Amino acid sequence: MSPLLGANGPDSFIWWAWVGDHLDEIWERTVQHVQLTAIALVVGFAISVVLALVALRFRRTYAPITAAAGVMYAIPSLALFAFLVPITGLTLLTAEIGLVSYTLLILIRNIVAGIDGVPTAVREAADGMGYTSWRRFVAVDLRLATPTIVAGLRIAAVTTIGLVTVTALIGQGGYGALINDGLSRSFNTPIVVGATLSIAMAITVDLLLVGFERLVTPWTRAER
Amino acid sequence: MTGPYQLLAAAEPDPSLWSEFTTYITTAENWTGDRGIWADLVAHVEISVTAVAIAAAIAIVPAVLLGHAKKGGLFAVSVVNIGRALPSFAIIALVLPFSLEWGFGLGFWPTCVALVLLAIPPMFTNTYTGVRDVDAGTVEAAAGMGMTPRRVIWAVEVPSAAPLIITGARVAAVQVVATATLGALVGFTGLGSLIVEGFAQQNDGKLLTGAFLVAVLSLLTEALFYGVQRLATPWARVAEPRRARRRRSPRIEPVALDV
Numbered sequence: 316m317s318p319l320l321g322a323n324g325p326d327s328f329i330w331w332a333w334v335g336d337h338l339d340e341i342w343e344r345t346v347q348h349v350q351l352t353a354i355a356l357v358v359g360f361a362i363s364v365v366l367a368l369v370a371l372r373f374r375r376t377y378a379p380i381t382a383a384a385g386v387m388y389a390i391p392s393l394a395l396f397a398f399l400v401p402i403t404g405l406t407l408l409t410a411e412i413g414l415v416s417y418t419l420l421i422l423i424r425n426i427v428a429g430i431d432g433v434p435t436a437v438r439e440a441a442d443g444m445g446y447t448s449w450r451r452f453v454a455v456d457l458r459l460a461t462p463t464i465v466a467g468l469r470i471a472a473v474t475t476i477g478l479v480t481v482t483a484l485i486g487q488g489g490y491g492a493l494i495n496d497g498l499s500r501s502f503n504t505p506i507v508v509g510a511t512l513s514i515a516m517a518i519t520v521d522l523l524l525v526g527f528e529r530l531v532t533p534w535t536r537a538e539r
Numbered sequence: 540m541t542g543p544y545q546l547l548a549a550a551e552p553d554p555s556l557w558s559e560f561t562t563y564i565t566t567a568e569n570w571t572g573d574r575g576i577w578a579d580l581v582a583h584v585e586i587s588v589t590a591v592a593i594a595a596a597i598a599i600v601p602a603v604l605l606g607h608a609k610k611g612g613l614f615a616v617s618v619v620n621i622g623r624a625l626p627s628f629a630i631i632a633l634v635l636p637f638s639l640e641w642g643f644g645l646g647f648w649p650t651c652v653a654l655v656l657l658a659i660p661p662m663f664t665n666t667y668t669g670v671r672d673v674d675a676g677t678v679e680a681a682a683g684m685g686m687t688p689r690r691v692i693w694a695v696e697v698p699s700a701a702p703l704i705i706t707g708a709r710v711a712a713v714q715v716v717a718t719a720t721l722g723a724l725v726g727f728t729g730l731g732s733l734i735v736e737g738f739a740q741q742n743d744g745k746l747l748t749g750a751f752l753v754a755v756l757s758l759l760t761e762a763l764f765y766g767v768q769r770l771a772t773p774w775a776r777v778a779e780p781r782r783a784r785r786r787r788s789p790r791i792e793p794v795a796l797d798v
Binding site for chain 2: 385386391392393394397398401470474476478479480484490491497498503507509510517521
């Protein structure tokens with residue numbers, strides 16, 4: 316019998332009775348997954364803003380910064396955890412170092428490209444209106460760069476949510492723990508639940524960020 | 540079968556890492572045999588090449604045709620977004636029961652399916668955007684010279700889009716090499732198996748050897764595709780004089796999401 320259409324029981328593709336009995340665990344894993352993702356994105360964004368500002372101020376640093384972030388991005392997550400575990404142990408820190416390092420390349424590139432793409436004429440106009448450089452940066456540069464920055468955030472968020480499933484291998488929970496549990500017992504239901512919820516979360520967060528972008532950049536709607 | 544989760548939880552930090560790593564990787568016996576480092580490396584390369592080739596066969600032709608017709612942008616966006624959202628680890632786990640049921644076995648094919656799904660989105664979108672955004676004047680000129688639409692596609696649009704198409708393949712290949720590591724969790728004996736077994740046996744030398752080799756392989760893949768791109772698109776180099784290129788500040792491009 317196909318695993319999808321098996322009789323409803325422990326061997327079927329998804330066994331709803333198990334899901335009903337384990338709602339508490341599923342909720343706990345959801346909270347962990349959200350926490351791991353949120354920390355990675357907040358920290359990754361903060362680091363990226365700093366590095367992007369450095370790259371914008373000192374042009375020569377852009378290539379080395381992105382090259383370093385690119386190397387971090389190319390190293391597989393499991394390999395990175397393998398390097399880190401002997402040093403930092405099976406901790407949240409290890410997981411977050413891995414997750415954050417994968418957001419950097421995407422975020423730095425998009426923040427720099429977004430701010431870089433602000434037309435010089437607009438900047439000059441702001442200067443002419445007597446804006447201080449700080450006010451111009453917040454009210455003009457950052458706002459006009461928002462669509463590009465949010466595009467970067469969307470990619471980073473969706474990638475991170477998928478990657479968080481791997482952090483279960485170093486004992487950090489999240490939906491990966493459900494998947495792992497299922498794998499170790501050859502039991503499909505937790506795998507299906509973990510994978511489906513992880514994908515659902517990625518799509519939800521992506522849509523939320525699109526909504527946020529539309530909210531903060533009303534002018535892009537008028538153009539279309 | 541004990542799960543990787545429990546196995547990894549047994550790992551303990553160790554002070555003499557560097558010497559364990561160099562000892563493990565330089566011991567000749569560790570390289571030979573069916574389960575030696577060399578066999579794992581070959582298996583890793585095999586699965587990566589297979590997955591990228593299958594994904595290219597699936598993604599590139601439709602993407603070229605849609606890009607030529609300048610239709611299907613919405614479809615392309617959905618493909619990338621959903622593709623990015625799929626956690627490879629979960630896909631491998633999800634494909635596993637089907638693979639066993641249909642006789643494809645443990646390890647290679649469940650991992651390969653997940654890798655193909657991972658590789659399709661970047662190849663599809665880059666090819667689609669690349670072909671769609673080929674200069675309209677160039678295409679018109681080619682058509683005006685009497686080229687058939689088929690020749691316009693293969694002699695003009697695809698070569699013009701080649702840098703972007705190769706970039707898509709590069710992104711896909713690097714992700715595939717990196718993610719093939721996770722196949723170890725369902726019994727695929729690539730480089731990831733060194734990591735997983737290293738954790739399980741508390742053998743830091745083995746663990747770090749796997750991690751080191753897979754990291755090197757990822758970076759080599761990246762370098763290889765840069766080389767291919769430069770060789771395949773010589774005109775991109777001669778378009779600008781050398782001095783002008785050096786003086787200009789680096790071009791900064793965002794990572795596109797919407798196509």
